[in-house]
Amino acid sequence: MVTIKIGGVPEHFNLPWHFAIEDGAFEKEGIDLQWEDVPEGTGRMSKLLRNKELDVACILTDGIVKDIIAGNESRILQVYVASPLLWGVHAPGNIEAENTRQLEEAKIAISRYGSGSHLMSFLLAKKYGWDTQDIDFELVNTLEGAVEALSNNKAQLFLWERYMTQPIVDQGIFKRLETIATPWPSFVIAATQDCIAEKEEALVKMLAIINRYTADFKQIPSIDRTIASHYDLQVGDVQQWLLRTEFSDDQLWKSTVDKINEEFSAVGIIDREVSLEELIYDLPQAEEENDEP
Structure with missing residues (x-):
């Protein structure tokens, strides 16, 4: 069993992770996925990645890009939510x-x-x-x-x-x-370079699992009521959120990085621009499941 410590905000975006954990989907693939709620958000998660207290974070795109520029050695594995926040x-x-x-x-x-x-x-x-x-x-x-x-x-x-x-x-x-x-995708999945080096195969499996869950998430019967109950929200607001939200399994795009460089440089948040290659790590694709007997 490979242990992966992952963090994310305790918000509706991350409910697919909890569904997958409750279903034992990671465990079936030999992964002990240990989820940590991080209510303080992306700034705190960036620090936990730096300190190797988390292996992986489901984190705001702009926040992790800014922190990688500032010296965080983590890398982005893929986009998690493609729609703007x-x-x-x-x-x-x-x-x-x-x-x-x-x-x-x-x-x-x-x-x-x-x-x-x-x-x-x-x-x-x-x-x-x-x-x-x-x-x-x-x-x-x-x-x-x-x-x-x-x-x-x-x-x-x-x-x-x-x-x-x-x-x-x-x-x-x-x-x-x-x-x-935001003029860019909301969330990405990032991992420490130590985790990538030591647990690459498990990360490939982890992404394949969560991408299956996010692909089906909005079609789950009564998912609007489930989210509303879980996070103390109104069903109508959840329905609006579902309409706006698009999960993703794409890698970060160069155009996204260019936009972040442009916006952050304009307001003095960053002192240098960053390339796509400095930010991402392309994992191998998971093998397709064979359903034939």
């Missing part, structure tokens, strides 16, 4: 401001430096022509930390996945001012 731009529920432009001087809550909530703040600032050198951040670690920060005026803006924050908006704790979508 829809970020809600949130303010305290009782704030008088009616649009984001009014909050140029706001302190922005982020889960971690290098996380999506951090990186997307720069793209939000660029949209409104704000000085990205002057952004003031409040480190809050988790969604719950952001609720506390905005409720107590420690921060006035917070970017997080639009559907996971809907219950907080419905309660009036957050006011959603707008939504912005």
